[in-house]
Amino acid sequence: MLGEPIRDRKAERHEGTKAEILEAAWEIARAAGLAGLTLRDVAHRVGMRPPSLYSYFASKEAVYDAMFAQGCREFLKEQEEVGSTGDTLADLKVIARSFVGFCTEDPTRYQLLFQRTIPGFEPSAEAFAISVKGLEELRRMLAGIGITGQESLDLLTAVVTGLTDQQISNDPGGDRWIRLLDEAMEMYFAHISKRMKAGDGP
Amino acid sequence: MLGEPIRDRKAERHEGTKAEILEAAWEIARAAGLAGLTLRDVAHRVGMRPPSLYSYFASKEAVYDAMFAQGCREFLKEQEEVGSTGDTLADLKVIARSFVGFCTEDPTRYQLLFQRTIPGFEPSAEAFAISVKGLEELRRMLAGIGITGQESLDLLTAVVTGLTDQQISNDPGGDRWIRLLDEAMEMYFAHISKRMKAGDGP
DNA sequence: CGGTTCTCCTAACATAATTAGGAGACTCGT
DNA sequence: ACGAGTCTCCTAATTATGTTAGGAGAACCG
Numbered sequence: 001m002l003g004e005p006i007r008d009r010k011a012e013r014h015e016g017t018k019a020e021i022l023e024a025a026w027e028i029a030r031a032a033g034l035a036g037l038t039l040r041d042v043a044h045r046v047g048m049r050p051p052s053l054y055s056y057f058a059s060k061e062a063v064y065d066a067m068f069a070q071g072c073r074e075f076l077k078e079q080e081e082v083g084s085t086g087d088t089l090a091d092l093k094v095i096a097r098s099f100v101g102f103c104t105e106d107p108t109r110y111q112l113l114f115q116r117t118i119p120g121f122e123p124s125a126e127a128f129a130i131s132v133k134g135l136e137e138l139r140r141m142l143a144g145i146g147i148t149g150q151e152s153l154d155l156l157t158a159v160v161t162g163l164t165d166q167q168i169s170n171d172p173g174g175d176r177w178i179r180l181l182d183e184a185m186e187m188y189f190a191h192i193s194k195r196m197k198a199g200d201g202p
Numbered sequence: 203m204l205g206e207p208i209r210d211r212k213a214e215r216h217e218g219t220k221a222e223i224l225e226a227a228w229e230i231a232r233a234a235g236l237a238g239l240t241l242r243d244v245a246h247r248v249g250m251r252p253p254s255l256y257s258y259f260a261s262k263e264a265v266y267d268a269m270f271a272q273g274c275r276e277f278l279k280e281q282e283e284v285g286s287t288g289d290t291l292a293d294l295k296v297i298a299r300s301f302v303g304f305c306t307e308d309p310t311r312y313q314l315l316f317q318r319t320i321p322g323f324e325p326s327a328e329a330f331a332i333s334v335k336g337l338e339e340l341r342r343m344l345a346g347i348g349i350t351g352q353e354s355l356d357l358l359t360a361v362v363t364g365l366t367d368q369q370i371s372n373d374p375g376g377d378r379w380i381r382l383l384d385e386a387m388e389m390y391f392a393h394i395s396k397r398m399k400a401g402d403g404p
Numbered sequence: 405c406g407g408t409t410c411t412c413c414t415a416a417c418a419t420a421a422t423t424a425g426g427a428g429a430c431t432c433g434t
Numbered sequence: 435a436c437g438a439g440t441c442t443c444c445t446a447a448t449t450a451t452g453t454t455a456g457g458a459g460a461a462c463c464g
Contacts, residue, residue, distance in 0.1 A: 010431080010441070017442090035237065035321040038420065051422075052443050060421065116371060117319035119237040154368065155382050155389075162364020166356070169318060180357050187357075187393035191385075194392075212410070212462080219411090240451065253453075254412050262452065 018056045021046055022070065025063050030108045034118060039063075064118060069127040071109045076134040078102045084144060089189045091145045093182050096160050099138070100178050103164045110168060114161065152192050159184055220258045223248055224272065227265050232310045236320060239265075266320060271329040273311045278336040280304045286346060291391045293347045295384050298362050301340070302380050305366045312370060316363065354394050361386055 024045040029037045039060055043050040057063045082098050084091050103110040111117060113131070123131065142153060163184060167177040226247040231239045241262055245252045259265045284300050286293050305312040313319060315333070325333065344355065365386060369379035 014441085033321060035319070039422090040420065048442095049444060050420080051424095051445085054422075055442065111319075115317070115319070117237070117313075117317070119235060151382060151385075154379055155386060158364035158368045158379055158382070158386070159361055160364070161367060162360035162362070165363060165367060166360045177356055177360055180353060180360070183353075183393075184357060184360070187389060190396075191389035191392070216410085241453090242451065250411095251413065252451080253414085253455095256453075257411065 014056070017046075018066075021053060021056055022063070022066055025067060026108070029067070029112075030106070034108055034111050037063075061121060064112070064121050065124050065127050067109075068112055068121075068123045069130055071113045072127065072130040072134055074109070075102060075113065076130065076137060079134060079137040079141065082141065084141070088145045088147075089185065092142075092147070092189060093185045095138075095141060095145075096181055096185050099160055100164050100167070100181060104167055104178065107168045107172060110164070115165075147192065152195075155191075156188060159188055216258070219248075220268075223255060223258055224265070224268055227269060228310070231269070231314075232308070236310055236313050241265075263323060266314070266323050267326050267329050269311075270314055270323075270325045271332055273315045274329065274332040274336050276311070277304060277315065278332065278339060281336060281339040281343065284343065286343070290347045290349075291387065294344075294349070294391060295387045297340075297343060297347075298383055298387055301362055302366050302369070302383060306369060306380065309370045309374060312366070317367075349394065354397075357393075358390060361390055 021042060024042050025037060028041045028045065032038075032041070037060075039050045039053055042063070043053050053063075057066065078098060082095055085094075103114070139153065142148070142156070147153065147156065160181075163177045163181055167174070171177065223244060226244050227239060230243045230247065234240075234243070239262075241252045241255055244265070245255055255265075259268065280300060284297055287296075305316070341355065344350075344358070349355065349358065362383075365379045365383055369376070373379065
């Protein structure tokens with residue numbers, strides 16, 4: 001007589017516990033390294049025994065996959081918050097700084113999203129789609145400031161991820177490489193400007 | 203009455219078996235991924251049971267360490283084979299191409315030497331020393347063609363490893379990024395040339 | 405030939421992922 | 435309030451892997 005319930009309390013609780021497990025997994029991965037994550041530790045942190053986690057995630061890989069998807073969503077959100085001034089070089093610096101900032105603020109997340117180092121982990125099609133969406137947004141933004149063409153984009157990708165990678169690998173928490181970011185963007189901008197001019201020539 | 207034997211056949215055989223195990227480990231790592239290496243598989247390939255490997259290596263980490271040291275020696279050798287013409291830009295391209303070639307010809311070795319992705323692996327002091335020697339040689343070569351200064355070297359490192367990383371991660375076996383190497387070196391060279399000129403000014 | 409060393413083995417243990425199956429708590433319609 | 439169904443979490447057991455302990459047999463050496 002009361003009709004359909006508005007909320008599914010059971011499902012809500014289930015999702016809540018899932019989120020709790022995911023958060024615990026992040027904490028442990030940040031402390032023990034992405035590959036050092038164990039279900040035993042995750043279970044202990046949320047007050048369960050390891051097999052109980054299987055009610056929430058089908059496997060350890062599914063936990064990685066959920067972390068991957070969550071990281072991708074955060075990346076997408078970060079991209080959407082970057083504005084644009086119309087000055088190509090200035091915008092380029094802002095975009096690059098946003099990317100590097102996102103990566104260095106959580107190296108574990110960076111490792112999961114952009115380095116493929118977990119033994120057999122391949123993101124599920126669903127999670128991968130979110131990832132592609134984030135990169136597409138980035139590409140769109142760069143196109144918006146005049147940076148198009150596969151080669152130009154590839155070169156930019158290499159420079160920015162190169163700086164990021166060196167920073168995280170060899171000076172975590174420091175700024176030895178990221179302080180070169182503006183300079184690197186000036187170098188890159190000068191280069192593609194020259195190339196576009198040459199392309200316009202006879 | 204016969205004096206000291208010239209050769210220690212036992213030690214030679216022991217070293218030979220060690221080398222054989224190491225080679226088997228490389229093959230398995232290349233096929234199953236660096237993290238997918240198991241002593242079980244290594245033992246099986248050399249016709250032993252897993253515990254027998256412990257007569258040759260103290261642990262799985264020791265196997266990784268020996269692989270690391272071997273890779274570093276190969277790197278050092280590669281560095282020593284690079285010549286110099288006196289033309290800074292041309293030499294820069296040769297050095298960079300040599301480095302990227304070394305990395306892409308064996309991505310597993312690259313992962314072990316330049317990306318730190320094995321759970322708890324830290325190279326031993328002895329292996330690390332070989333690694334430092336190789337990087338020192340590289341630095342010396344770059345100094346020889348006029349590239350000095352921490353920031354210039356760091357920027358170059360970022361650009362070259364960035365291209366290498368993208369190549370290996372996103373287009374293994376292809377040339378999507380490494381074909382941009384000469385262009386990237388021109389970009390970098392133009393940049394540091396300009397900077398040095400500016401530094402000379404008022 | 406006898407003792408030493410070397411090589412490899414089996415047995416056993418710890419940790420970790422995973423599966424099977426069950427006990428108790430919660431939910432919902434009646 | 436009660437009973438069926440579901441949900442949550444548990445214990446027990448299996449498998450894979452790294453590792454240690456200890457021993458049997460072959461190789462070597464005087």
